[in-house]
Amino acid sequence: MSLSPLLQELITSLRVLPGVGPKSAQRMALHLLERDRQGAVNLASALEAAVEHIGECERCRNLSEQPVCGICEDSSRDRHVVCVLESPVDLMAVEQTGGFNGLYFVLKGHLSPIDGVGPDELGLDRLFALVEAGDVTELILATNPTVEGEATAHYIAEQLDESAVNITRIAHGVPVGGELEFVDGGTLAHAFAGRRSLRRGRDD
């Protein structure tokens, strides 16, 4: 098909977006050109500004355009609790619950020796230095409940074995609103192993 080369290029470039296949890319390109050229111009400049200015927070490794991110600088947050996450997406998910008021530490990955991802790539030296500085009383390991996420959590816990910090792992179990019938076996096993007494006082 004799498509305009620039249009073809735009369609190809849109494919870098996750979840966008050839058909969606085509629809997006035509939508922008036919109905929202201003939106396309804005998107182009937002992309450029974001790529140029957004780096990582030097304390928590979250995406930030300042040397230290807004969460780390927020004096109203509890500096004694640090939640360790695999990625900025996870951080946004936790932030959106509004239920956590501590600080974060973003690993940007999980231990994966095959892919050459070791403790250095995850910035674990920085995390350990943070813990050793003494301010932190609880470290919540909220890596994903996958084999690699679990391994990463266990590695961190092991390395901090000598430290006085309280190390916790988020609970795994049946999702709220989920039905037992549709929950996989591994999750169900976790839910049973992590069961808690409903009678006050008997709960450990």
Add this chain to the structure above:
Amino acid sequence: MSLSPLLQELITSLRVLPGVGPKSAQRMALHLLERDRQGAVNLASALEAAVEHIGECERCRNLSEQPVCGICEDSSRDRHVVCVLESPVDLMAVEQTGGFNGLYFVLKGHLSPIDGVGPDELGLDRLFALVEAGDVTELILATNPTVEGEATAHYIAEQLDESAVNITRIAHGVPVGGELEFVDGGTLAHAFAGRRSLRRGRDD
């Protein structure tokens, strides 16, 4: 949530893409920043180039970065048949079938007096001039089978009543591979009204 303002802006800008809600926009922004910054830069420049250089073909009104588009300039195409479509997306869909070798005319809309879209906005004067120039022997009206699309097709046919050109409308009926059970009543009625004899010679 104390999100980086530039990141927030990128997420908002991504929402101009059709079918992209707040969650997808967030996922896209983080994906680009974390894993494909080069892709983001390429996308930004493709967007800028496309918006700056892509206009419309002066003959067929399709999107084109040249004054006359590649299809209109292609000497191997049949200049006697012109297919009239509502939008460049429709043109791409027809082109991708590979079954049509004539030229196109893109209306970029349909008659809709309420929205202020009349014959002038659809470039109908240009279409009529093209037909009157005499080269065209068949005009295939392939506007959408909606109320507005049908009205537009009928208006064009009416205006060219005096002309010698053969005016046809694409067939509407049961989609190939579709099942009668799931086809709506309007389509079924069209399919019955447009039935053709299977015996050669009896077909009109």
